[in-house]
Structures are given as structure tokens and as C-alpha cells.
Amino acid sequence: MLQESVLIEKNEEIAPGLYFLKIRNEQMAGEAQPGKFIHINLGTIYDPLLRRPMSILNAQGETLSVLYQVVGRGTRIMTRFRPGDEIDVLGPLGNGFEIEDSGQNFLIGGGVGAAPLVFLAHRLPKKGVDNKFFLGMRERELLFIKDFLPEEVEFFSSHENSPRGEAKQVTDLLPPHLKTKKKTSLYCCGPEGMYREIAGLCNDCSDFSIQVSIDRRMGCGVGTCLGCAVKVKKPPREEPQIVRACVEGPVFRWQEVNIDGT
Amino acid sequence: MEPKIQSRIGSLELNNPLLTASGTYGNGREYSNYIDLHCWGGLVTKGLTLESRSGNSGIRIVETAAGILNSIGLQNPGIEYFIKEELPFLEKLKIPVIVNIAGRRIRDYEELARRLDPFSTVSALEVNVSCPNVREGGLAFGTNPGLVYEITARLREITTKPLIIKLTPNVADVGEIAIQAEKAGADAVSLINTLMGMEIDVERQKPMLGNIVGGLSGPAVKPVALRMIYQVYRQIKIPIIGMGGITKGEDAVAFLLAGARAIALGTVNFVNPKAPLEIKNYLLDYMRRHNFSSLEEMVGLAHRERED
Ligand SMILES: Cc1cc2nc3c(=O)[nH]c(=O)nc-3n(C[C@H](O)[C@H](O)[C@H](O)COP(=O)(O)OP(=O)(O)OC[C@H]3O[C@@H](n4cnc5c(N)ncnc54)[C@H](O)[C@@H]3O)c2cc1C
Numbered sequence: 173m174l175q176e177s178v179l180i181e182k183n184e185e186i187a188p189g190l191y192f193l194k195i196r197n198e199q200m201a202g203e204a205q206p207g208k209f210i211h212i213n214l215g216t217i218y219d220p221l222l223r224r225p226m227s228i229l230n231a232q233g234e235t236l237s238v239l240y241q242v243v244g245r246g247t248r249i250m251t252r253f254r255p256g257d258e259i260d261v262l263g264p265l266g267n268g269f270e271i272e273d274s275g276q277n278f279l280i281g282g283g284v285g286a287a288p289l290v291f292l293a294h295r296l297p298k299k300g301v302d303n304k305f306f307l308g309m310r311e312r313e314l315l316f317i318k319d320f321l322p323e324e325v326e327f328f329s330s331h332e333n334s335p336r337g338e339a340k341q342v343t344d345l346l347p348p349h350l351k352t353k354k355k356t357s358l359y360c361c362g363p364e365g366m367y368r369e370i371a372g373l374c375n376d377c378s379d380f381s382i383q384v385s386i387d388r389r390m391g392c393g394v395g396t397c398l399g400c401a402v403k404v405k406k407p408p409r410e411e412p413q414i415v416r417a418c419v420e421g422p423v424f425r426w427q428e429v430n431i432d433g434t
Numbered sequence: 435m436e437p438k439i440q441s442r443i444g445s446l447e448l449n450n451p452l453l454t455a456s457g458t459y460g461n462g463r464e465y466s467n468y469i470d471l472h473c474w475g476g477l478v479t480k481g482l483t484l485e486s487r488s489g490n491s492g493i494r495i496v497e498t499a500a501g502i503l504n505s506i507g508l509q510n511p512g513i514e515y516f517i518k519e520e521l522p523f524l525e526k527l528k529i530p531v532i533v534n535i536a537g538r539r540i541r542d543y544e545e546l547a548r549r550l551d552p553f554s555t556v557s558a559l560e561v562n563v564s565c566p567n568v569r570e571g572g573l574a575f576g577t578n579p580g581l582v583y584e585i586t587a588r589l590r591e592i593t594t595k596p597l598i599i600k601l602t603p604n605v606a607d608v609g610e611i612a613i614q615a616e617k618a619g620a621d622a623v624s625l626i627n628t629l630m631g632m633e634i635d636v637e638r639q640k641p642m643l644g645n646i647v648g649g650l651s652g653p654a655v656k657p658v659a660l661r662m663i664y665q666v667y668r669q670i671k672i673p674i675i676g677m678g679g680i681t682k683g684e685d686a687v688a689f690l691l692a693g694a695r696a697i698a699l700g701t702v703n704f705v706n707p708k709a710p711l712e713i714k715n716y717l718l719d720y721m722r723r724h725n726f727s728s729l730e731e732m733v734g735l736a737h738r739e740r741e742d
């Protein structure tokens with residue numbers, strides 16, 4: 173974990189409203205793990221005030237990248253970052269995905285939430301395992317993500333793999349793949365409603381584990397402001413407890429966050 | 435010669451006037467990865483209650499123009515956990531630790547003070563009578579001068595540790611409350627806590643915060659905080675710990691000139707964990723430029739004009 177002034181290598185619009193940002197910092201790149209995030213100071217000196225959390229899309233050697241969608245003031249300001257500029261970044265922060273020893277790995281992303289799963293795809297074991305990537309999107313804007321994936325990962329998208337247009341959401345793609353006896357790990361990143369649907373589809377599948385990344389508005393990003401509270405239930409404790417998305421998360425086990433068991 | 439930036443709050447001696455603002459720094463542990471905690475004059479801990487509290491639900495932090503609204507709701511693990519798990523860490527730091535306490539009833543404050551009193555690691559108590567984020571919480575006390583007097587007087591009987599009463603800006607006359615705290619035996623007052631506010635999500639047509647209202651902090655509140663400190667300085671003799679929107683060296687100096695003897699940094703930590711270092715360097719440089727040899731010479735200097 174560092175607070176560093178880092179050099180921008182690239183900041184390009186790769187699809188409408190979607191930007192690829194690459195920064196250089198060896199130690200940060202070294203500590204990066206799928207599911208962790210960085211906290212970016214917009215450099216606006218106090219308006220907008222807060223840093224912006226962004227998941228790590230990939231990290232190699234001395235560089236680290238994120239994929240961001242322009243949704244508001246802060247991300248619009250980020251589009252003005254130029255190669256050669258320095259920005260103040262905190263990170264890598266949080267608790268990422270735990271790579272499990274499974275026969276199959278399903279990476280399930282909704283929209284730009286798929287970013288950390290790209291990184292995960294690169295870190296999964298390659299031999300004797302089926303790795304599948306499912307991407308949900310409204311338009312075709314995110315299809316380029318396929319180009320970021322390692323070759324051996326099978327790719328499905330609600331756009332491409334739905335010739336008659338019946339698959340509107342990523343969850344529409346899953347059912348045929350769930351009929352399996354192999355131990356399967358699901359790694360999910362998207363809206364919470366998507367997690368609920370996925371869990372519903374997996375109801376009868378016994379040897380499935382589900383990890384999800386929980387999105388919360390963040391203040392500090394390091395665990396002090398308690399703004400990013402997530403209610404979890406961790407056996408053997410009966411009582412739910414409040415933990416921090418930025419430290420104990422953003423990645424959690426679905427059973428832990430789904431406390432009402434629905 | 436190096437200017438002296440030591441400060442003193444009652445019997446509490448600080449190496450420098452910079453404190454953490456309660457609730458914005460945890461108990462220091464998290465930031466020890468980014469910064470040497472010894473750069474602080476003292477650490478003020480997250481609001482502590484007798485029992486653990488899980489805080490408010492829904493969205494708790496919303497960014498506003500040059501500030502944030504928060505409605506954390508005093509989430510904390512309770513005093514028992516604090517004594518067992520947090521105090522040992524704080525003890526090792528060898529930095530003055532000011533424990534911020536909050537309660538629903540006067541009895542809660544008394545009990546907290548009683549249980550913290552034996553620990554030498556607890557250098558002082560900051561009494562939060564001003565949290566806008568819990569319904570039965572301190573704010574009901576903090577807006578009532580009589581109750582502030584009573585709480586302070588009762589705690590004064592329980593502890594000899596320096597007592598700092600944390601005041602809310604959500605009142606018509608903050609000076610009146612400060613006067614009552616002083617009369618009842620407080621060693622200092624700290625101000626300001628957050629300003630009550632709200633934000634509405636116009637697309638969803640609903641309040642943004644789960645708790646509907648929250649407390650505003652950050653640069654947006656600085657002029658309000660500064661005015662209150664300036665005003666209260668003229669009304670009481672005990673030291674003032676100033677806070678509210680400090681983000682840079684100039685702000686810190688302005689608070690000292692308005693009459694604060696120490697200053698606390700809150701929201702800025704979220705944006706720039708290195709702020710205390712930068713502010714300390716600015717302060718030293720400022721003092722050299724203006725030939726101040728000690729902090730004492732600066733405190734309240736902005737009042738000079740009117741006295742002339
Ligand atoms: C752990 C984590 C990882 C993320 N990873 C990515 C990523 O890889 N790519 C990407 O495009 N986006 C990601 N997001 C969401 C991203 O942080 C927000 O879209 C961004 O902060 C919006 O800022 P803005 O100023 O443009 O929008 P505004 O709506 O103007 O922002 C106002 C405030 O709300 C906060 N906010 C708004 N939307 C979100 C949101 N969805 N989640 C959290 N805070 C929000 C902002 O940070 C800011 O404080 C991630 C969020 C989290 C918590």
C-alpha cells in the first residue's frame with residue numbers, strides 16, 4: 173500500500189465513454205491483485221474533493237491499468253489526464269479474489285464491473301481447468317474486453333452469444349454451463365441484483381463457491397471513515413457484523429453478504 | 435533558530451498543534467502504513483460509546499461541493515473492545531491519545547469517563563456533545579447550554595484528565611455553550627463538529643443519505659468554522675482546538691490566528707494522508723518568514739486590529 177505520485181503512460185478512449193488508463197509504478201504493480209483497487213486523487217485540489225476508487229484491470233512489470241466509464245464529474249476530469257502527467261494514487265487497496273483450486277472457473281461480469289475479472293483471468297491456473305468469462309452489457313460497447321483476455325479463456329457475452337437477442341443479461345447465458353459435476357468457482361463483479369440472480373441459478377449446485385465484489389461509496393478507501401459499511405454474517409458468529417468494503421472487501425463470499433439468505 | 439511549535443491544552447503537552455479529528459482517522463492504525471504517526475501532536479480517536487454500535491444503514495458518505503456529508507452514526511466496537519484491543523496499540527505509539535466519547539444519557543458519559551480514567555495512555559477526553567448523526571445522540575446535549583454545563587461538571591468530578599468539550603455549530607449562539615463548558619470546569623473546547631445538511635438524488639427523487647440528514651465537513655465549512663473560533667476566542671479563556679475544513683498550511687495558520695491553540699485535521703486525511711506533514715512544514719516556514727519564535731505569539735493575533 174502506497175501513496176505515490178505516479179506517471180501516466182496512457183489515457184485513451186477505447187470505446188464511447190470508456191477509458192483505458194495506464195500508470196507506472198513498480199511497487200504498486202507488484203502488489204496488485206485481482207479484485208483490489210486503487211484510489212485516484214483527481215488533482216482538483218478540493219473540488220471535487222474525494223478520490224475515485226477504480227479496480228485494477230491488469231498489472232504487468234512496472235505498469236498498472238484501469239478501465240473506467242465516464243459517469244459524472246470526477247470521471248470526466250479523469251479524461252483530461254495526459255501521458256506524462258503525474259497523479260496521486262493510493263493503493264493497491266482492499267481484499268481481492270481468492271483463487272481456488274477448482275475444475276472450472278466462471279468469471280461473470282456486468283458492464284464495466286468486468287474490469288477486475290480481466291486481471292483475474294490472467295492469474296488463473298491454465299492447465300486442467302476450464303476458465304470461462306461471461307460478460308453482460310447493454311450495447312456492444314464493452315466487446316473489446318475480449319481482446320484483453322488470455323487465449324485459453326472461453327468468452328461469452330450477452331451481446332454476441334445471443335443471436336436472436338434473447339440473452340439480455342449475463343445471467344441468461346449461464347444456465348447451460350451450470351449443469352456440471354465439476355467443482356466450480358464463480359467470481360462475480362457487477363450490480364448486487366446480478367449476484368442474487370446468479371446465486372438463484374446455482375441453488376441446486378452443491379459444489380459451487382461464489383465470490384462477489386461489493387460496490388460502496390468510499391471516503392478514505394483505507395478503513396478509517398467507515399463510510400463503506402457492508403453487513404456480513406460470518407459463521408460461527410450468529411450476529412451480523414459491519415465490515416468495511418475498502419479493507420475486508422470489496423470481495424466477499426456471497427453467503428457472507430447475503431445475510432437474509434434470499 | 436527553529437520556531438517552537440509545541441502547544442498545551444490544559445495539562446496536556448503537545449509536540450505540535452496538529453491533532454487528528456475524531457472519526458476521520460480510526461485509531462491511527464490504518465494510516466500508520468502511509469505516514470509516521472509521530473508527525474501528529476496527538477491522536478483523537480473515533481467516537482466511543484459504552485456498547486458497540488453498528489451505525490446507520492444505506493449510503494453514509496456523499497460528496498458535495500468542496501465537502502462531504504456523512505451519516506456514519508457513531509459506528510464503534512464499544513468500550514470493552516476498545517480497552518482490550520485498541521489501547522495496547524495506542525500505548526505503544528507514545529503519542530498523546532485523546533479519547534472521544536459519546537452517549538445517549540449523561541450516565542453513559544460518566545461511565546465512559548470512569549472506565550477510561552485508570553489508563554495512563556488516555557491523555558485526555560474529548561466529549562462529543564454534538565454528533566448530528568444519532569437520534570438520541572449528543573446533539574440534544576450540545577445544543578442546550580444547561581446540559582453542557584451539567585455534563586461537564588459531572589465529568590469534572592470523575593476525572594482529572596484534561597476535559598475537552600466538542601461543540602456543535604448547529605446552534606444559534608455557540609459562544610453561550612462554550613461559556614457554560616468553561617464555567618463547569620472544561621480544560622478546552624473543540625469546534626466545530628459537522629454542520630447538519632442533506633442532499634437529494636434528483637433522479638431517484640429521494641434523499642441521498644440512508645439517514646436522510648448528515649454532517650457536512652471539508653473545505654466548504656472552513657469559513658463557518660473560522661468565524662466560530664474567532665467569536666468564541668473573545669468569550670472564553672480556556673484553549674480552543676479548531677477544526678473544520680482545514681486542508682492546507684494557510685488554513686491551519688488562519689485557525690491559529692483566529693484563536694485556536696491546536697488544530698485538528700479531518701476530512702483532508704481522506705484525500706491526502708500526507709497533509710499533516712505538508713501543513714507542519716508550511717507552519718514552520720510561515721513562522722520563520724514572520725519571525726514568530728513560538729506558537730504562543732500567533733494564537734489569536736487576528737484579534738489585534740480591534741483591540742488597537
Ligand atoms: C472498489 C470499487 C471499484 C470500482 N472500479 C471501477 C472500475 O474499474 N471502473 C469504473 O468505471 N468504475 C469503477 N468503480 C465506480 C467508480 O468509482 C465510480 O463510477 C466513480 O467514482 C464515479 O465518479 P464520478 O465523479 O464520475 O461520478 P459522480 O456520480 O459525480 O460521483 C459522486 C460521488 O459518488 C461516488 N460514486 C459514484 N458512483 C459510484 C459507484 N458506482 N461506486 C462507488 N462510488 C461512486 C464518487 O466516487 C463520488 O464520490 C468502482 C467503485 C468501487 C467502490
Ligand SMILES: Cc1cc2nc3c(=O)[nH]c(=O)nc-3n(C[C@H](O)[C@H](O)[C@H](O)COP(=O)(O)O)c2cc1C
Pocket residue numbers: 397398455456457458480481482504506508534562565600626627628650651652653655677678679680698699700701702
Ligand atoms: C466520516 C466522519 C466521521 C466523524 N466522526 C466523528 C466522531 O465519531 N466524533 C466526533 O466528535 N466527530 C466526528 N466527526 C467530525 C470531525 O471530527 C470534525 O469535527 C469535522 O469533520 C470537521 O472537520 P473537517 O472539516 O476537517 O473534517 C466525523 C467527521 C467525519 C467526516
Ligand code: FES
Pocket residue numbers: 389390391392393394395396397398399400416417418419
Ligand atoms: S472508504 Fe473509508 S472506511 Fe472504507
